[in-house]
Amino acid sequence: MILNSNIPEGSISDKWTNYKSQVPLVSPSNKRRIQILVVGTGLAGASASASLAEMGYKVKTFCFQDSPRRAHSIAAQGGINAAKNYQNDGDSIYRLFYDTIKGGDYRSREANVYRLAEVSTNIIDQCVAQGVPFAREYGGMLDNRSFGGVQVSRTFYARGQTGQQLLLGAYGALSRQIYKGNVQMFNRHEMLDVVKIDGKARGIIVRNLITGEYQSHFGHAVILATGGYGNVYYLSTNAMGSNVTAAWKAYKKGAAFSNPCFTQIHPTCIPVSGEYQSKLTLMSESLRNDGRIWVPKDKNENRLPRDIPENERDYYLERRYPAFGNLVPRDVASRAAKERCDEGYGVGSTGLAVYLDFEDSIKRLGKNIVSARYGNLFEMYEKITGDDPYNTPMRIFPAVHYTMGGLWVDYDLMTSVPGLYAIGECNFSDHGANRLGASALMQGLADGYFILPYTIGKYLSQDIRTKPIDTNHKEFKKAESNAKEKNKKLLKNNGTQSVENFHRELGKIVWDYCGMSRNKPALIKAIDKIKNLRKDFWKNVKVPGDDNNFNPELAKAGRVADFFELGELMMRDASERDESCGGHFREEHQTPEGEALRDDENYTFSSAWEYKGDDDSPTLHKEKLIFDTVKPTQRSYK
Numbered sequence: 001m002i003l004n005s006n007i008p009e010g011s012i013s014d015k016w017t018n019y020k021s022q023v024p025l026v027s028p029s030n031k032r033r034i035q036i037l038v039v040g041t042g043l044a045g046a047s048a049s050a051s052l053a054e055m056g057y058k059v060k061t062f063c064f065q066d067s068p069r070r071a072h073s074i075a076a077q078g079g080i081n082a083a084k085n086y087q088n089d090g091d092s093i094y095r096l097f098y099d100t101i102k103g104g105d106y107r108s109r110e111a112n113v114y115r116l117a118e119v120s121t122n123i124i125d126q127c128v129a130q131g132v133p134f135a136r137e138y139g140g141m142l143d144n145r146s147f148g149g150v151q152v153s154r155t156f157y158a159r160g161q162t163g164q165q166l167l168l169g170a171y172g173a174l175s176r177q178i179y180k181g182n183v184q185m186f187n188r189h190e191m192l193d194v195v196k197i198d199g200k201a202r203g204i205i206v207r208n209l210i211t212g213e214y215q216s217h218f219g220h221a222v223i224l225a226t227g228g229y230g231n232v233y234y235l236s237t238n239a240m241g242s243n244v245t246a247a248w249k250a251y252k253k254g255a256a257f258s259n260p261c262f263t264q265i266h267p268t269c270i271p272v273s274g275e276y277q278s279k280l281t282l283m284s285e286s287l288r289n290d291g292r293i294w295v296p297k298d299k300n301e302n303r304l305p306r307d308i309p310e311n312e313r314d315y316y317l318e319r320r321y322p323a324f325g326n327l328v329p330r331d332v333a334s335r336a337a338k339e340r341c342d343e344g345y346g347v348g349s350t351g352l353a354v355y356l357d358f359e360d361s362i363k364r365l366g367k368n369i370v371s372a373r374y375g376n377l378f379e380m381y382e383k384i385t386g387d388d389p390y391n392t393p394m395r396i397f398p399a400v401h402y403t404m405g406g407l408w409v410d411y412d413l414m415t416s417v418p419g420l421y422a423i424g425e426c427n428f429s430d431h432g433a434n435r436l437g438a439s440a441l442m443q444g445l446a447d448g449y450f451i452l453p454y455t456i457g458k459y460l461s462q463d464i465r466t467k468p469i470d471t472n473h474k475e476f477k478k479a480e481s482n483a484k485e486k487n488k489k490l491l492k493n494n495g496t497q498s499v500e501n502f503h504r505e506l507g508k509i510v511w512d513y514c515g516m517s518r519n520k521p522a523l524i525k526a527i528d529k530i531k532n533l534r535k536d537f538w539k540n541v542k543v544p545g546d547d548n549n550f551n552p553e554l555a556k557a558g559r560v561a562d563f564f565e566l567g568e569l570m571m572r573d574a575s576e577r578d579e580s581c582g583g584h585f586r587e588e589h590q591t592p593e594g595e596a597l598r599d600d601e602n603y604t605f606s607s608a609w610e611y612k613g614d615d616d617s618p619t620l621h622k623e624k625l626i627f628d629t630v631k632p633t634q635r636s637y638k
């Protein structure tokens, strides 16, 4: 496998402009003949489908939910970044680029990140034109707030429901194209494989989740916009259905999988409360704008938080990182919370929680303003925990939230399989080893509205002579029969244990060994543990029902089977990367203050794993990262 990132020549600020003016075009009459398949209707998939259809391509779009609107993106809370500099606080495209590269601990590709910062400003205009109700100041101007890892306010938001409002905008654009007949929408269809013919992606296999019917679909190009795989940890803030299956099948068909161990663990989530919990809830990072994080100074504290006087509280982020305070990046804030809890200062019945306190901001701003900014999050918190955060601090703890790893893509967002693209959270592109808050929505919409619609033309302009391929082609038949076989095997198994049990067990291993801190011997041990559990899964899992009607347990079993294989790759990736960077914290490599210690000489690369067969170890390729514009330094938020 040869990885070519296809970064255009020229200075960083000219690359994208030059690319756009020189990229080959597809004429309108040819666009009408080209079929594109888009899998996923979150912000990335919905925006790409709508844009490509608007441009004149024929589009088929797939999602496993009952409506495109239910994609996980709907859950995004806090906001979306853009370098508009509306606050006149020193923001610029360069600064957004720099913050993102630094926030990712110098493990992302400069050219892609610069382009992201450039198009960020268009996204806001596009969404405002669609009617997205971003928060506004009294005079009518769009409001901004701050997110972690930056010293400017560049985050646009719609209360704590930014993802929902943005997705409604993208869904509106998509619906318009469905109505015009330019997009054929397949709800409740799950992609089970990519079909490759003569080395190029030429289609997909899907299963209708309601009828059980297997179908083959041809496309001149296939776009995966299938989201992140945080649910490999079982407990995460992701939607319950989020999974890796589409990306994993692409990996098995030759698409390199990059940095699988780079996981984001978000500092402000509602702590785990019991063994049988199946979901964790995020409390948006935006809360760190006005909330202050602290633990008692005394290990054996048993007073209520409001009874603990100011001088007996440790505002540990403000103490350790005076320059950024409560707004340090997520990896730094999560590790600091873990450190305090490990030392015995944690609060709540498990000791695995810290306080997020709004007392000061309510005094400073008044309850009404705090409520206008965060009211729905406060309500959600109260419903789940029974505590009223207006009167007592929230209790929070880090939880799995986002996966920076994903399918390797070049500058065009194409994977290592020609004609197969990956956009949004399912690719690895822009966030390096740690994603800054409010930048996933920015990336998903940048990819879908503004980048892929240009870059895909480069490939398709060379493919205009390809006629639709009959889905009776042997490669379609083979892939369809493999997908059926796998499901039959699961159904015939007749074991005794539920899919859920296996998923919970797997998640525990991945969290314990590849969670907030990692070390070599444990990672090696975890590979064997996962292998053994995987064997047990295929021997003892019980999947009821059959595959010719609605069977959610079967769909889940297929996803968990893929999580097993992914979990093993994550351990390999984490053990190969013998340094700490961003969210990948190897205990062996830390500064005296406990910060992540990179090894730039040996690890300035993105890993890209190539599948070599079920019984063989995957091959590690390395995309060397070149820093021409920013000089990597030890990150400091002090």
Ligand SMILES: Cc1cc2nc3c(=O)[nH]c(=O)nc-3n(C[C@H](O)[C@H](O)[C@H](O)COP(=O)(O)OP(=O)(O)OC[C@H]3O[C@@H](n4cnc5c(N)ncnc54)[C@H](O)[C@@H]3O)c2cc1C
Pocket (backbone or CB within 6 Å): 039, 040, 041, 042, 043, 044, 045, 062, 063, 064, 065, 068, 070, 071, 072, 073, 074, 075, 076, 077, 078, 079, 080, 162, 163, 189, 190, 191, 192, 225, 226, 227, 228, 237, 238, 239, 242, 243, 245, 246, 282, 401, 402, 423, 424, 425, 426, 437, 438, 439, 440, 441, 442, 444
């Ligand atoms: C609770 C929460 C809050 C967040 N808040 C923010 C925030 O404020 N700001 C921010 O920038 N980021 C936020 N994020 C991150 C952000 O929401 C996600 O990274 C982003 O929405 C992912 O969008 P996506 O389009 O890539 O994928 P998703 O929205 O996950 O969509 C995936 C799509 O793929 C489809 N799909 C998946 N697999 C298959 C398959 N096999 N077959 C068919 N269809 C398939 C699904 O049906 C779905 O339509 C948050 C994340 C969480 C968990």
